[in-house]
Structures are given as structure tokens and as C-alpha cells.
Amino acid sequence: MKWKLVRECGSWDRGRWQWKLIWRRPLLGRELIWEQALLHEISLVQLHEGVPDGWIWLPNTDGLFSVQSAYLFLQESDLPEADPVFISVWTSFAPSNVKGFAWRVLLDRIACRENLLKRRVIASISDASCVFCNSHLESSFHVLFSCPFSMQIWQGCFQWLGCSLFQSNTIREHFFQFRFGTNKLQQRLSHSIWLAAIWSLWLVRNDIFFRGGTAAIEVVLESIKRRSWQWNKANMRGFSYSSSDWFLNPHLCIVGS
Numbered sequence: 125m126k127w128k129l130v131r132e133c134g135s136w137d138r139g140r141w142q143w144k145l146i147w148r149r150p151l152l153g154r155e156l157i158w159e160q161a162l163l164h165e166i167s168l169v170q171l172h173e174g175v176p177d178g179w180i181w182l183p184n185t186d187g188l189f190s191v192q193s194a195y196l197f198l199q200e201s202d203l204p205e206a207d208p209v210f211i212s213v214w215t216s217f218a219p220s221n222v223k224g225f226a227w228r229v230l231l232d233r234i235a236c237r238e239n240l241l242k243r244r245v246i247a248s249i250s251d252a253s254c255v256f257c258n259s260h261l262e263s264s265f266h267v268l269f270s271c272p273f274s275m276q277i278w279q280g281c282f283q284w285l286g287c288s289l290f291q292s293n294t295i296r297e298h299f300f301q302f303r304f305g306t307n308k309l310q311q312r313l314s315h316s317i318w319l320a321a322i323w324s325l326w327l328v329r330n331d332i333f334f335r336g337g338t339a340a341i342e343v344v345l346e347s348i349k350r351r352s353w354q355w356n357k358a359n360m361r362g363f364s365y366s367s368s369d370w371f372l373n374p375h376l377c378i379v380g381s
């Protein structure tokens with residue numbers, strides 16, 4: 125792939141660009157996931173047959189950059205960085221790759237099958253069903269939140285936390301259910317659980333998809349508890365609770381921090 129031009133990495137098929145990525149060797153496990161994510165990202169760019177490549181500055185109608193247009197663009201744009209949900213994800217105790225994944229979940233930019241179908245990375249709707257229930261189109265909201273399997277995981281999380289799970293219609297609402305305690309630090313500890321849950325669900329989804337693995341509720345719940353404790357322990361100074369404290373009563377560890 126190194127030094128290749130775009131025109132060498134695919135071809136036109138009846139007016140539509142089809143990516144054909146060629147690698148030095150066959151891709152393995154995690155690399156296949158990266159390839160899917162890459163295909164998803166690049167498929168968002170619309171190519172036009174016969175049009176030469178060039179740079180366009182979108183905020184200006186003539187396509188040319190000016191400082192004034194950049195200034196106006198920054199003033200007017202609704203940048204996700206300023207949104208409280210993105211700030212909460214960014215300041216959480218999760219590792220940066222997990223924060224990046226959570227951002228893509230919130231922006232509906234993960235390589236779930238519905239998005240791959242929309243971008244024509246997969247061709248048929250029959251290949252786009254959820255790996256957990258096999259009976260629903262795999263959208264990001266479905267696979268991570270509303271699939272019966274994922275719902276059981278979230279119910280398990282709330283049971284572990286000693287609270288009730290409310291029905292959320294958006295990912296943002298779902299995220300903000302994880303705000304236990306009264307101060308920002310306590311809320312950051314709670315956010316780790318939400319991030320560990322979406323990450324653990326996504327990893328098990330990939331394990332089924334790419335390696336024919338199986339989904340077991342207890343195993344996923346265990347990994348959520350373990351990951352959230354590890355992230356909090358590693359990144360919050362003064363977090364003194366042991367893994368058994370956390371496994372036994374996370375709510376107490378959060379409000380006691």
C-alpha cells in the first residue's frame with residue numbers, strides 16, 4: 125500500500141468507485157477490524173470520475189482559503205469538542221483508543237454493518253444483521269444499546285451498581301445515566317463503566333464476527349468490571365480501592381472517592 129496513489133487502490137464500476145486494497149501479506153485478526161474501519165472512513169469521501177484532484181476550502185463559496193472565512197467558520201460552527209458529552213468522554217479515565225472509539229460511537233462513525241452497507245463496503249442487507257441476535261440490522265445504537273443481548277449487559281451493569289436502568293432514546297442520554305456522585309471526579313469514575321461497557325461489547329462483537337467466538341453475558345460483565353477498575357486505578361491519583369472492593373460495591377468506591 126505504501127506510496128500508492130488513490131487510482132491504484134481501486135477502480136470505477138458503473139460510475140461508482142470500488143476500493144481494492146492490496147496488502148503485502150494476508151491480514152490477521154485485529155488488522156481486519158482496522159481495515160474495515162479504514163474502508164468505512166475513506167468511503168465517506170465521494171470521488172468523481174474524470175475530475176482531477178484538487179484542494180477546496182469548503183467554508184468559502186469560491187473554494188479559496190481566507191483568514192476571514194476561517195474565523196467566521198470557527199465562530200459559527202458547532203464543534204463537537206465544545207459539547208459536554210465529548211468533553212466528558214475526553215476527560216474520562218479510559219485509554220485514548222477507547223475514548224476515540226466512544227467519540228465515533230457518539231458521531232455514528234463506527235464500522236457497524238449498517239454503516240458499511242450505507243458506504244457499500246458490504247453489498248447486501250442480508251450480510252448486515254446483528255451478530256448477537258441475528259434478527260436486526262446492525263446499527264451502532266442497536267448493537268451497543270438496544271439489542272436484547274446488549275440490554276442484558278446494561279441491566280447487569282445497573283444491577284451491579286444498585287440502580288435502575290432507564291430507557292434511553294439517544295446515546296447521549298444513555299451516557300449521562302452514568303453520573304454517580306456529586307463531583308466531577310466521581311462522575312469521571314462512573315464514565316469509565318460506560319466506556320468499558322461499549323468497548324467490551326464491541327470487542328466481543330468483533331470476536332464473533334472475525335473469529336467465530338461466542339457471547340456470554342457473565343464474561344462480558346466481568347470484563348467491564350475489570351477494565352473500569354484498571355482504568356480508574358491507573359489514572360486517578362488517590363484511587364485506593366482494590367479490585368474486590370470495586371467488584372463488590374462500585375457505587376461505594378465512587379461516592380467514597
Ligand SMILES: [Zn+2]
Nearest residue numbers: 254256257271
Ligand atoms: Zn441484535
